[in-house]
Amino acid sequence: MNFLNSKNKVGSSFILLFSLIYLAAIFEIPVNESLSYDVVSARTLPYCLALVAILVCLLQIFVSAEDDSEESLHTAIQGFQWRPCLQLTAAMFLYGMSFEFLGFLLATFLFLLVGFAILKEKRYLLSLAVAAGVALFMWLVLTQLFSIHLDSGEVYRMFFGS
Amino acid sequence: MLDGILQGLNTAFLPINLLLLFVGCFAGTFIGMLPGLGPVSAIALMIPITYGFDPSSGLILMAGVYYGAVFGGSTSAILINAPGVSGAVATAFDGYPMAQRGEAGRALALAAYSSFCGGTIGAVFLLIFVPFLAKVSLSFQSADYFALMLFGLTAITAFAGKGQVLKAVLMAVLGLMLATVGEDPSGIQRFTFGITDLYDGISFLLLSMATFAIAEALVVILRPAPVESEQSSQDVSFKALGSMKLSKEEVLDVAPVVGRSSVLGFLVGVLPGAGATIASFLAYGMERNLASLKEKLKFGKGSLRGLAAPESANNAASTGSFVPLLTLGIPGSATTAVMLGALLSYGVQPGPRLYIDNPAVFWSVIISMYLGNVILLVLNLPLIPYISRLLDIPKQFLTPIILFLSLIGVYLVSFNPFDLVMMVVIGAIAVFFRVLNFPLAPMLLGFILGGMLEENLRRALMISDGSLAFLWERPITASILLITLATVLIPQLLSMLRKNS
Numbered sequence: 001m002n003f004l005n006s007k008n009k010v011g012s013s014f015i016l017l018f019s020l021i022y023l024a025a026i027f028e029i030p031v032n033e034s035l036s037y038d039v040v041s042a043r044t045l046p047y048c049l050a051l052v053a054i055l056v057c058l059l060q061i062f063v064s065a066e067d068d069s070e071e072s073l074h075t076a077i078q079g080f081q082w083r084p085c086l087q088l089t090a091a092m093f094l095y096g097m098s099f100e101f102l103g104f105l106l107a108t109f110l111f112l113l114v115g116f117a118i119l120k121e122k123r124y125l126l127s128l129a130v131a132a133g134v135a136l137f138m139w140l141v142l143t144q145l146f147s148i149h150l151d152s153g154e155v156y157r158m159f160f161g162s
Numbered sequence: 163m164l165d166g167i168l169q170g171l172n173t174a175f176l177p178i179n180l181l182l183l184f185v186g187c188f189a190g191t192f193i194g195m196l197p198g199l200g201p202v203s204a205i206a207l208m209i210p211i212t213y214g215f216d217p218s219s220g221l222i223l224m225a226g227v228y229y230g231a232v233f234g235g236s237t238s239a240i241l242i243n244a245p246g247v248s249g250a251v252a253t254a255f256d257g258y259p260m261a262q263r264g265e266a267g268r269a270l271a272l273a274a275y276s277s278f279c280g281g282t283i284g285a286v287f288l289l290i291f292v293p294f295l296a297k298v299s300l301s302f303q304s305a306d307y308f309a310l311m312l313f314g315l316t317a318i319t320a321f322a323g324k325g326q327v328l329k330a331v332l333m334a335v336l337g338l339m340l341a342t343v344g345e346d347p348s349g350i351q352r353f354t355f356g357i358t359d360l361y362d363g364i365s366f367l368l369l370s371m372a373t374f375a376i377a378e379a380l381v382v383i384l385r386p387a388p389v390e391s392e393q394s395s396q397d398v399s400f401k402a403l404g405s406m407k408l409s410k411e412e413v414l415d416v417a418p419v420v421g422r423s424s425v426l427g428f429l430v431g432v433l434p435g436a437g438a439t440i441a442s443f444l445a446y447g448m449e450r451n452l453a454s455l456k457e458k459l460k461f462g463k464g465s466l467r468g469l470a471a472p473e474s475a476n477n478a479a480s481t482g483s484f485v486p487l488l489t490l491g492i493p494g495s496a497t498t499a500v501m502l503g504a505l506l507s508y509g510v511q512p513g514p515r516l517y518i519d520n521p522a523v524f525w526s527v528i529i530s531m532y533l534g535n536v537i538l539l540v541l542n543l544p545l546i547p548y549i550s551r552l553l554d555i556p557k558q559f560l561t562p563i564i565l566f567l568s569l570i571g572v573y574l575v576s577f578n579p580f581d582l583v584m585m586v587v588i589g590a591i592a593v594f595f596r597v598l599n600f601p602l603a604p605m606l607l608g609f610i611l612g613g614m615l616e617e618n619l620r621r622a623l624m625i626s627d628g629s630l631a632f633l634w635e636r637p638i639t640a641s642i643l644l645i646t647l648a649t650v651l652i653p654q655l656l657s658m659l660r661k662n663s
Binding site for chain 2: 007049100
């Protein structure tokens with residue numbers, strides 16, 4: 001099977017790359033001089049883990065027997081709906097990035113509204129009502145019932161002060 | 163022990179805890195019914211809510227959610243042939259054909275009764291095994307614990323599916339690597355790259371929510387649902403469920419099946435890494451082999467025995483998986499791994515000392531697990547026709563709400579928006595691994611055991627002055643390591659022998 005078409009090999013290569021970066025980063029770990037007599041340092045376990053990971057990755061990539069029954073990557077991802085998945089991931093990312101600026105209520109309302117739209121919900125009024133309802137309900141439960149402080153956001157402070 | 167049981171009973175029967183158990187069972191049933199979301203996601207979603215609770219109440223809620231989710235998974239398996247959890251796959255073999263025949267009510271009732279019996283037998287066994295094992299494990303030292311952690315990690319990989327062993331090992335090591343991010347036991351920063359948000363390491367909750375709740379919700383979007391299952395969902399949930407009554411003959415017929423499967427399920431559940439899925443398939447296979455030729459032909463076409471066996475086994479296995487957690491502090495499954503994380507976040511260290519230091523927590527968890535079964539039977543079963551209507555909430559509303567609840571759950575613990583961004587990145591990587599069929603449970607297990615593994619390794623090496631002799635000096639350590647080696651090597655050798663023959 002083509003290397004890039006094998007799920008096992010692609011996955012193992014990814015972990016191999018991660019392990020090599022991890023191994024390189026081990027040398028950045030400071031060694032505490034006052035504890036230099038210790039038989040174990042902050043680097044001991046990471047070294048062992050990096051070596052085991054690299055060894056197992058290489059085993060998986062080069063040595064493990066080719067399994068003909070394994071579904072190819074191409075077949076596995078056939079029919080996948082990448083677009084809504086990526087859009088939702090981006091929406092979550094933006095939700096996290098804009099949380100402090102927009103505040104809990106506005107960021108949550110917008111995230112839910114965008115999420116419903118990404119999943120092709122055409123009943124816009126219902127979407128608006130559900131997004132506003134969920135955001136408001138959660139805000140009320142968290143702030144009024146559990147007395148949790150939620151950031152009102154920069155936008156709120158710009159218009160209404162602190 | 164009697165004092166402890168009484169303390170546990172007092173705690174479990176507090177009105178607030180009974181209410182939490184009921185809420186947990188209800189919420190768990192609903193979450194478990196949603197295809198793609200299982201007990202792990204359900205429990206992970208509950209962790210942030212329970213942070214303010216005392217440990218007993220938090221664990222009681224989670225025990226309710228756990229059983230509710232297992233029951234909910236069976237419900238969706240029977241009603242729409244979409245098992246919410248992998249442990250309910252075998253339930254669908256005979257449960258769904260029964261539903262198609264218009265006997266959904268009877269199938270659900272039988273599933274609930276079998277689960278109840280499996281849970282009851284499991285709870286009795288738990289009551290006997292746990293104190294005994296807890297006493298034995300009190301004599302364990304650092305070296306033994308290190309060996310036990312290795313055993314816990316290798317067991318989950320050994321029970322991985324065909325061709326999955328190396329992948330499971332890799333994922334467990336990846337989890338261990340992620341656990342080294344942040345401050346090490348001597349106070350040195352590792353892999354933080356100057357990012358202050360990483361100084362405390364990656365939060366367990368963040369990792370579990372990202373890898374299970376977020377990744378599973380995204381995978382549901384990624385993989386288009388088969389048209390047939392969507393249609394059948396509409397068909398069955400709107401149709402009358404039919405009678406929920408079983409005749410006396412039918413009960414007598416399935417009683418031995420339930421007994422056998424529960425014992426088998428519990429024993430399989432105790433093995434770290436085996437869990438409810440393997441138990442349910444083993445019980446199903448065992449009953450089919452034991453059945454007469456006439457009965458055997460009914461399997462897969464709506465056999466009562468075929469439904470009762472996996473249902474009682476998976477519930478007994480769920481109970482059994484608490485044995486290694488409560489006695490040794492080693493999670494036997496992804497679900498108990500999440501619960502271990504929750505316990506640690508409450509400041510409760512599971513293991514043999516839990517039985518002595520926190521008898522109220524220890525016993526209230528065991529008792530509430532049993533109460534969860536009772537609540538499921540008494541309250542959830544009559545509510546099933548109504549709960550099943552929740553399956554009709556459109557996916558386009560449900561998925562963004564689940565994603566929001568997962569994100570906000572993590573934010574409410576740290577109040578740090580950086581965690582939200584990190585969670586999305588880890589969630590995206592988890593989807594990548596899911597697509598490539600790399601198991602995520604070993605990663606979570608590795609992450610949780612990482613800290614304890616390093617601490618015990620460090621202590622054992624210091625005691626032995628840097629020598630590796632601690633691995634074979636004590637008979638307990640050597641025995642555990644031998645069992646670990648056997649667990650890893652025997653399945654490989656058997657598979658090689660089978661190939662050669």
